[in-house]
Each structure stands twice: as structure tokens, then as C-alpha cells.
Amino acid sequence: MINYQEGVTINFKELTQEDKPVFDAFFKAGYYENSHFTFTNLFMWRKPYNMMWQVENGVLFLKAKWETDEFALQPFGPKEKMQWAIEKWVEYFKTLGKPLIFYGLEKWMADELEKFPSAEFNIVSDVENFDYVYDSQDLINLSGRKFHSKKNHLNNFRKNYPNAHYIPINSDVILQCKLTVNGWYKMRSQDLPDDPFIAAERDAIIEVLNNFDGLALKGGAIMDNNRIIAFTFGEQLNTDTAVIHVEKADPDINGAYTFINQAFVLHEWADMKYINREEDMGIAGLRKAKESYRPVKLIYKYNAEIK
Numbered sequence: 666m667i668n669y670q671e672g673v674t675i676n677f678k679e680l681t682q683e684d685k686p687v688f689d690a691f692f693k694a695g696y697y698e699n700s701h702f703t704f705t706n707l708f709m710w711r712k713p714y715n716m717m718w719q720v721e722n723g724v725l726f727l728k729a730k731w732e733t734d735e736f737a738l739q740p741f742g743p744k745e746k747m748q749w750a751i752e753k754w755v756e757y758f759k760t761l762g763k764p765l766i767f768y769g770l771e772k773w774m775a776d777e778l779e780k781f782p783s784a785e786f787n788i789v790s791d792v793e794n795f796d797y798v799y800d801s802q803d804l805i806n807l808s809g810r811k812f813h814s815k816k817n818h819l820n821n822f823r824k825n826y827p828n829a830h831y832i833p834i835n836s837d838v839i840l841q842c843k844l845t846v847n848g849w850y851k852m853r854s855q856d857l858p859d860d861p862f863i864a865a866e867r868d869a870i871i872e873v874l875n876n877f878d879g880l881a882l883k884g885g886a887i888m889d890n891n892r893i894i895a896f897t898f899g900e901q902l903n904t905d906t907a908v909i910h911v912e913k914a915d916p917d918i919n920g921a922y923t924f925i926n927q928a929f930v931l932h933e934w935a936d937m938k939y940i941n942r943e944e945d946m947g948i949a950g951l952r953k954a955k956e957s958y959r960p961v962k963l964i965y966k967y968n969a970e971i972k
Contacts, residue, residue, distance in 0.1 A: 675726055675757050677717035680707060682879055684718070691725045691741040698964045699771050700796045700908045700943045702741075705880050705900060709873045709910070713865040724750045729768075736766040739774040747777045755784055755971065765971040769794065775967040786969040793947035796964035797955040798906070799940045804930045804958065811959055819927060822920025826889050831928040834884030834898060839874050842886060845893045846870055846913060870911055873898065885929040887914075887921060894918050895925035905938040912942075926958075 688704040700706065707716055707727070714729040724742035728735065737758075740750035758765040767778070769791065778786045807816045822829070832838065850867040854860075873880060877898075884898035895914035902908040909929070914921035930940055941964065945952035 674760050675719050675721060675753065677719050677726070677728060680711045680716045680718055682708060682876055685880070687720065688718075688725070695741070696903050697771065698796070698798075698903065698906065698941070699769060699966060700902065700910075700941045700964070701738075701769055703900060703902060703908060703910075705873065705882060705910060708876075708880065709869040710865075712868065712872075721753070722746065722749070724753075726750070726753070734766075735761070735763060736768050739767060739770050744773075744777075747774070748781060751778065751781050752783065758971075767967075767969040770967040770969060772965055772967070775969065778969050785972040787972060788967050788969045791966045791968050794944040794966050796944055796966070797942050797958075797960040798962045798964060799942060799958055800961050801907075801930055801934055801937050801940050803961075804927060804940055805935060807927065815923060815957070818920050818923045822924050825920070826894075826918070829887055829889040829894065829924065831925075831932055832886055832888055833932070834877065834886055834896065836878070838886055838888075838893065839877055841893050842896050843871055843874050845896070846874075849913065849915070870913070873911070882910075883933045885925065885932060887925050887928065895921045897925050897929050899929075899934070901937070902941055906941050907934040907937040907939070908941040909943065922954075 685704045685708075688707065692702055692704070710716065714731055716727065716729050718725065718727045720726070724740050724746050726740055727738040729738065730736070737754050740747060740754070742750065754765055754767075767774075767786075770778070770788075775788050778788060803812070806812075807819065834842065846867060850863060854863050873882070877884065880900075882898045882900050884896065886893050886896040888894070895912075895918075897909060897912040899907055899909040899911075907930075912922065912925060912929075914925055934940060939961070942955060942958070944966075945955050
């Protein structure tokens with residue numbers, strides 16, 4: 666066991682876009698399946714979650730805070746250093762006088778906590794944040810009986826909106842995307858005025874659109890008569906999987922989500938084996954929608970708190 670001197674801590678710093686190469690190097694060094702483990706995800710949520718980071722001894726440490734709850738993300742780096750990294754986290758939270766809490770652990774990291782010799786952790790499945798993963802060809806082709814209703818939905822959309830077409834997101838359409846998302850979120854905030862997440866999500870999406878080229882993302886939009894009715898963006902998560910960070914469509918246009926879902930994978934991600942479409946957050950309607958596309962696997966996530 667490593668013994669730390671009293672008062673030794675981790676000198677965390679704020680996350681900025683210039684930090685992307687450091688994060689990319691850590692994430693590409695392993696095969697991570699959790700959709701949150703990309704620089705874009707951390708960058709777009711860095712303000713509401715007060716995201717902080719530091720690298721020590723070849724390990725990337727990340728912590729976050731939602732309102733008054735402070736927590737750690739799993740450390741990133743060589744697996745032979747993970748027991749050291751857990752010890753470092755334990756010591757750090759001791760100096761804060763707070764319990765060490767991890768959110769969003771992958772299974773192998775939960776196993777590392779299980780075998781940690783110096784402390785015990787309560788580890789629980791975070792079911793509401795399991796990621797849904799699909800076969801990319803399923804999403805493109807929508808073949809067979811299991812996708813019959815999706816195929817009909819897509820065909821009806823094409824019939825009702827014959828001028829709708831897919832375009833990649835670039836500097837020419839980003840302003841239109843921002844204006845569109847502002848309008849949608851204004852309507853949502855009127856329906857749910859007390860939900861703080863609505864404004865945070867809107868700001869996170871605008872943050873990405875404002876820095877789109879620097880984040881090296883792929884994005885797509887559906888145009889209908891010079892109006893954006895849906896848009897989406899994502900990136901490569903690991904060697905065989907792309908992750909869809911955001912997918913938004915006009916709620917009044919039936920089939921817009923189906924169209925943007927199929928078109929984006931067809932035009933941008935046909936070379937990937939899997940598509941990770943992130944979690945359902947415990948929202949019943951979102952869970953039903955994600956299950957309707959027949960995921961081929963779920964990415965399990967775990968939370969842990971030191972006993």
C-alpha cells in the first residue's frame with residue numbers, strides 16, 4: 666500500500682477545449698464502452714457538473730459536482746495502476762471530509778474496487794444509465810419483422826415530407842441548428858419551468874455547436890423546405906463503436922426522429938459495427954423508444970460508495 670503524507674492532495678484544474686489531446690490519448694489507450702468516456706461528453710457537461718481533472722503518475726483523475734454532491738469518475742490509465750489510483754482517491758476524499766462516491770463505473774473498474782484491500786465499497790448497478798448498443802446495419806436497413814413498424818414509420822415520413830433530405834452539419838448550418846434548438850427548448854421550459862436540467866441540456870448542446878470543428882465530431886441534419894427539423898451529432902467511441910451524443914427533432918413532425926436516426930448512421934457510421942445511443946435516464950418513454958430499436962447489448966454501469 667502507498668502511504669501518503671498528510672495533506673497531500675490532487676491539484677485539480679478546470680477542463681478546457683485545449684485539453685482534448687490529453688483526454689483523447691487516455692481514452693484511445695483502452696477499450697471503453699461507457700458513452701460518457703469521450704472528451705466531448707465531459708466538455709459539454711463541464712459547467713453544470715463543475716468538471717475538474719488532473720494527471721498524476723500516468724493516471725487521469727476526474728471529479729464532478731452536481732449542486733452539493735461531489736463525486737469521482739473512474740480513473741483512466743494502465744490497469745496495473747488502478748489499485749494505486751483508488752488509494753489516491755480514498756486519501757483525497759479523506760482530506761475533504763466527504764465519503765468517496767464513484768458514478769458510472771464500467772464493470773472491470775467495479776471489480777477493481779471489490780478487490781481493493783484497504784476499504785470496502787457498496788457497489789450497485791445504475792440501471793437508469795445503462796447504455797443501449799445496436800448493430801449499425803440493423804439501424805441502417807431496418808430489415809425483418811422486428812423492424813416492420815420502424816420501416817413503415819420511415820416510409821410514411823418520406824411520403825409526407827418528400828422534400829426532406831439529410832445534410833452533414835458544417836459551419837453553414839450550425840447557426841440554423843442553434844436557432845432551432847433554442848426554439849425547441851423555449852417550448853420545453855414553458856411546459857416544465859421548474860426543471861433545471863432543461864436549461865443545462867440546452868446550454869450543453871449550444872456549447873458543442875459553438876466548438877463543433879474543434880471537437881472533431883460528425884453531425885447531420887434533416888432539412889425540409891429550408892428548415893431544420895432534426896439534427897444529431899456523435900463520434901467514434903472505441904475501435905468498433907460510434908456514440909450518438911445528441912439527437913433532437915421537431916416533436917410535431919411524426920417520423921423525424923426515425924429519419925434522422927437511420928440517415929445519420931447510413932451516411933456517417935456505416936463502417937462501425939455498433940452504435941451506442943446512450944441511456945434512458947429512467948424515463949419510461951425514452952426507454953420504450955430505445956428498446957424499440959432492438960439493442961444487441963447493454964453497457965452496464967455501476968455506482969460505488971465507500972463504507
